[in-house]
Amino acid sequence: MKTNNSDSPIDELLRRSLPADPPESLDDSLDPAFEQLRRQLDSEELPPTPVADRLLFLVSGLHFRISAAASCLVLAAVFLLGPSRELTWAEVVQRFKGVKTFSVTLYQTTNPLEAPDKTELWVGEHRSSRVHNQGRVFFGRKGKVSKVFDVTSRKEIAVAGLSARELKEANLANGVHITRMLGDMKELSLDAIVKTFCGKMTYSPPLPAQSADIARDLKVFDLRSDRSTEWVRIWTLKSSGLPTRIRVWDPRRGDSIEAVFDYSAPQPDAAFDPDRFASDIASKSSLANRLYHLIADPGKQAVTPGDLFHETGYHMPEVVAMGQTPEGVVWIKSKRARNRKPDGGHFFGFGRLTDEHGQEYLHQFRHHHSYEDVTLEYHIPFDYGVGYRQPTRFTLTCWSQPISISQPGEIVGSTNITSWEPVARLPAREGISPPTTNDLLATLAREVRHREDWDRFDQLVALIAGKAEESRPAYIRDTLIMEKHSIFERNDQAFDMAQGLYVIAKPHLGTNYFGHSTVLREYLRGLTRAGKTAMVKATVATIYESLRVNRPEQVKYFVGNVLFTLRQFSSLKNPWALIPPSALDDPEIIEHLRQSGVRQTTSHHEDPAYQPWRNHAAKVFSQLQDRPFPAPVTILTDLPPFTQSDRTYRIDFPNRPELQLLRLKVKPSNLLFYLAWEQQQKAVPMADFKNLPDEPHNLTIVVRREVSSMDLYTHVLRSFNLVVRSTKIRRPVWVAQYDGRQLPNWRTVFPLSADHLGSARIRGSSSRNGITELLRLFAQSANSDLDRQSGLLTPDHVVIIDETGLPTERGPNQSWGSLNLSSGYAFWSGDEGTKLGREWFKNTFGITFKEEAREIEVLKLARAE
């Protein structure tokens, strides 16, 4: 051991305090580097100084305990612990070649003041790819687009054959271009990727940017053009030699592309499978779940609401405090109150309260304190003020409280409560006074009105005190009464109330349309019935202008609702003329109307699509100007039919208001169906066309204005020498029977859920979901091959006979809504769908179907004698 004859305590302190044994892991970390060096030395040209010479020098020249193999590691570290400080572009390209899978997020900015357009790209084995852009998912393989899906509609989009302009207009250009770019590159090299970014810039290998040496572990390369101001910058990690970021920038305009690379664990094969994606997203309920379906996070973190839900599931809230007011209103404070749903939505607290007497309560969510995760909810007894029985036990049920008819609620769990604070006032929250008795009554009355339980409604509104102009509950009361008048078609009374309420609502409509939309609707209806269209137009214009300034987000709903209201009046030939022109030019409003099912934004009378029909009609009118038409219906056979388009409508004869011209393109079977429909399906239309022709006819008809549809169809059939005969036949039928149980509140009844069978044959909701409608729709779905134009049945089709005894006609204090059984409907075709439908009827309503042979009345076509 060497000595320096030094007895300095400082030297001893240094020796003692800084021992020289490094951790084994430091040595161990060099082993893989050594292996990689071996491979690299085998495949690459040696650096200028022969490795062997360096090894010889190192082994002989140094005094430290490293194995002979590790001596190579000393030099291997030069290349492999990290590339040399002088990392070259060639090394970076080489490293990237070894990468089989990676992902890139691209941010493209054309206007620096606007948000960039984001594209995500995953590249898998064999150059399979998946691109996300603008809500679309593009699957590709070796640069060929295999399938494209729109996440919002869940539908596949056909892109084959679309021109560049069409792709751009459909916002598909970016996704398609990036997918194809992967095929345009002969090899997926970094040079090729950078060349693609360069666009029209002349490509040359990027050079190290010395001035941009911003961090010890980053190496920056630049590529500049001598012909333009654009430049490309690539950031690479020294340790791995892989690029992390590429930026293309044009300082002239400020537009740029930024690409951020990720080299995490590869995505599973399923992530690149378009067929799997297509079949799965049909059942995915949120956009995030659909967009990132099958994308895996390498760190096992959840990437979608569905993934997070899979990890956490639902949990029961915990009651913190509970009380009941003297009137019977129950309030509950619960903690751990927020539950997150698979679609990313959430619900709070319990949501449902029942007692041992079976009394029903209306749930009202009041408040959720996000930080403390505490919810306050109320439950108002439906028998409030009318024979409410004090319970001794409550059952709190936590359920997912859905608002969509396609998502039935899921029960998380229940808990029984036998003690609470009696005679306890409703708690205030954060300085806000709790609701008054009138407030609660108004809330209950609103719910009862929606259920169309009019007897109970009348009781409740009689309990709400005050004047509409002085009290919000009283205003709500009067609005609900007005609605009842409207539903029962007591239009004069509805309009009388609407005029008074409109005076109260008017100052607020321009800033809070939603809060007074019902009053406005009745007011406009009344004005329209009275023929005061100028007042309608002025009122709509005033509110529109005010909303545009104060509440622009409500404008499209306002215009849509007004249009919907006015279109119900056939006396208004052109309701669109009452909407401000600028509203009908607004793309956002047009899109909202389109999504709401309003395809037309002009009347037939002004829509250019109907101009060919109007031109044809004008020629016909000129030829028939003086011809008399005494018969109710005259089929014109001496004039050529109209064949230019299917856009026609009943058009008035000029100067002869008693006559109209119409075109009818029908088969006899269509007319049979219409006739059966007009008879409200008291008899079933059946067809047997072995001996009867069922060919389409294109007829031009002059009809007197007072002729009914039934008479028109009957007359037309007669012209074919056909008549409709009623007859009785014996055939198998399903007899619907009801076991008499108490039916649930229809608003809490959700349609059948069977998405695992694919798309429902029939799904929707309407204002009429009573027994007649539900059985008709169920039969329609069971007869999936039924010709929907004719609706004609064959002996093999299902016929349902309603013997449930449930009301099909409204009583004196009942509206059509009073007859509802469900909030919506959904039925699937096929044996499985039909079976599930029968189970739904049985489990939900106690309605079963007994199959037997019965004699039923049918309508048939026959030759006229």
Place this chain on the structure above:
Amino acid sequence: MIRSVWRIVRNEDVARDVMQEALVKVHKNFRKIRKHPNPSALILRICHQEAISYWRKEKRRVEESLDNLNGHSFPDRDPIPDKSLIAAEQRMRIIAALGRLAPREAEAMTLLALEELTYPEIAAAMQCSQSTVRVLVSRARQRLRELLKTEKPSSLLVR
């Protein structure tokens, strides 16, 4: 090389980084090192230079992971946990103090005290005379005594 770097930086990732820099320098100056009368001393000097230079450039404390305490004991006995923490703090103070020395003083001191090279070897490595080495070592010892005697750990951070 690894040991000499480890003595000063006491952090695996930093040690790898510093060794990388040292090896690059070794590689770049390979021909010169081959011709040097004491190549190993020169290489050790390079390692120390890089380790101490790392301190100065990054201006941050060397934090010793508590994990590194495991198995790294004083020569005579395994410290009990609380004493290990004290030892770690002392190491940090010393490393910080080394960082406060003039570069050539720190080089001379570490080559002498840690690598136990002789004055002639150090002189050859530093390409100076032996008397210069003695002066550098003397100044380093004096300065270290002052720093380690009077200052609290936090103020020994390299600025």
